[in-house]
Amino acid sequence: MDQRVMDQLVAYEYRDKVALPQPPESRVRRDARFSLWRFLAGFCIVLVLAACAWPHLPRVYVAMETLVLRPTGLNGPVDPTAAMRQPLDESAVLSELDMLRLDGLVDHVIARHGLDADPEFAPSRGPAELLVRAADRWPGIFPRPQRAENRERDTAELRRNVRDHFVIDRDRRSYTFRVGFRSSDPHKAAAVAATIVQQFVDMQVERKRAILENVTAHQAEREHALRDRAGAARREILEFRIATGLIDQGARASLEAQLAALSAEAAATHARAIEATTRAQMLASMQEQGTLDGAPEVLSSPIVQQLNQSLSAAFARPTIFPAEVNAIKEQIAASRDRILVAAQAEAANWIKRRSLIEDELRDIRERLVELNKNQFRLDAMMQEAANADAAFLEALTSLRSMAAPNGLQPDVEVVSPATVPDRPAFPSPIPFGAGVLVLGVLAGAALNPRPLLRGVQRLVTG
Template sequence: MDDLTSRRIPPPFGQTVRFLPGDLPRREASTSDVVRRFLAGFFLVLCVAAVAWPFLPRRYEAAGSVVLRPTDREGQSDSALSLRQPLDDNAVQSEMDLVSATSVLDAVIARHAIADDPEFARPPLLARLGWAPDPGAPTQGQLREAVRRHLIVARDRRSYTVRVGFWSADPAKAEAIAQTLVSTYLSDQVDRKRRAADALFQWLELRVGLIRARQQASAQAVEDYMARSGLVDRGDQISLDAQLVTLSQEAALARARAIELTTRAGTLAALQAANGLDGAPEVLASTTIQALKQSLSNALGRTVVMSPEQRAITEQIAAESNRIVRSASAEAENWSRREAALQGQIRAIRATLTERQRATMVLERLQQEAASDRTALADALTRMKGQTASGGAQRTDVEVVAHPETPREPAFPSLPLYALGSLLAAGLAGAAMNGRRLFARARRFLEF
């Protein structure tokens, strides 16, 4: 068995290993060779890393900080109120998404000529190497996507503070575009609020026009109805009330008089039927009958036998008595007809008053509608005036607490991390230079 075989095959268990005189120099030579190989791979990787460091692409980040504020007028001027204003995560995320809105990106692209910047409008690598056709000038959507990939929009913990910035290979470009991004975002927010205010004002103006037309129509309806129903003449109502009072009094008097005369006529008719009319008060009070009776008494005093003169006087007395009865009946009928006529007039006046009352109820409803329209018009005018006053004082809902500054050091690559990674890669490269020996030792270890 030669020395090489004795070194590769492990000795049996319990047997002492004996080294030959030439084994130690060989082991020392083998160890120095391992160290030399490791150092060669280690320093080779370090040299390559040191040479590649200046050529690595840099990423400079310029970012500012903004604080989201509430949208009401009080919160815009009171920072303490803005901090107490509850904004949920969805509202904060939506406001962060507005930083990359199309209008903001288009303004950044137009101001900084992004379409002509090689950093954003560079063709693909295969096209630059000639392995693929040139796609031509990038579209506006591709430019937006390229700019969107360079945006920095991050929320600071769970507060209302948001970092807004831009990264680029050129620190001055990163700072300039970040400044433009923040200013454009603020102006775009004001423009959006102004457009919303203008739209609201136009809607209010249209609503005021509609309400004014409705109010004018309701007011005209009140006037037309007052003229058509006669309610515009308030003296007519007073006259009808006075007439109703007067006619009611006269009707009551006529009814009492008719009852009295009807009773008297009935009494006279009954006395006449019972041949007792001579004792009636009306007959006794009649001067004509008294004169006739006096003439009859004189005629009776002259002769005993009834003469034609006496008979004529008696007939005149009977005729006068009948006239008194008929006169009482006629007067009773006259008063009854007068009462009926007065009652008819009263009913007509009451019907007129009823119609006026109904018309008054309709008029009150129309007046209420007109009053409601006037109130709605006043409220709409007040709101439109308030919107006009606040339309020119639109402010942003964001407060800039830190403006973007030109970065002095690149955010990528980081020198400490690059050095640590280079050392780790150098160690792995040195170990790879002695891969066979390490693999052989690991196999012998596993076999043992």
């Protein structure tokens, strides 16, 4: 061990045993006995004071109701679609709990139980009341405070006092929470707690009712709009069918029959026109070549045959008259020309007829195309009308389903209603007793400062 430490220990021992005078043993015992009595006296004084103060301590009673939140629809737990909805998240639960501190709920509680006249919650009127009295007594010296400002201030303070007595306890691991009220009267605490919960439930139902009214109004407006739209679509379809002729169901069949008949006739006319044109062109070519006399049409002509017989008879006479022969030849030539002109005219007539038939076919096809276009447009309009009718029926069904058959239900269920508490929440005997014991020990120790100082000195010095 260090020599310096040894010297210090020897010095302390010498000071305690030799240098300082030691008190007698009787005096030490007397001092110890006196210190114990002083400690017991302080401890007992605290116990007596606590026992005297216990009956006079203000009692605070707390009445609680246990509730559970449930994710539901407009109809509450009976809504069959509630099982398909997501559960309430943390923000939704906190939002519901914040509804318990709204001014409207607090005002309802105040008005229901007359808490504005209750001394436990009424705002303090000390300085304001003194100022009013001074203004009434000396109006020229003290200004009278504004009543509106005082009323607003008193209302805000009253709300704050009542709201401070609300008790909200929530288990963050579930949707269960407890709502209560703290008061010096147990019956008042139970009654106000029941009012708070009932008003909370009524506010939920009222909020749902407002939402339902808004949704119903919107659905009714939508239903009227869709009804008008469906009616307008039906009227537009009727007007369109009348304007386009689609209302006549036989028009299309008649046009299709005409098209079929004219198509067959057009084919026959086209063949006859080709035949007549070919014959006329052949006769014209034979006329240019001077061989028209051998044409079948000329040879088969009764007039040409008769003239040829007359010419043969003229040549068979003993005396031939040139004038008669020339006249017969001119008649034969004229007949050949008439046959050519008749063939050309016939070809022209067939061509013209073919052109007329083709024009008529073109007109019928255009009318059919227009009918098809109108039919397509009519089909689209009918589809739009069908969609409008379906939307109208859906809106009507939705509007009819808005009415809750069993009434609107809240999203909260009261699991345990509030009862009149039989024991105060403050003061509690166990914490009060523990506090009294601690204060008694401290009071007994405070009456014995010298032993405490010596103990502290010994702890400090080593």
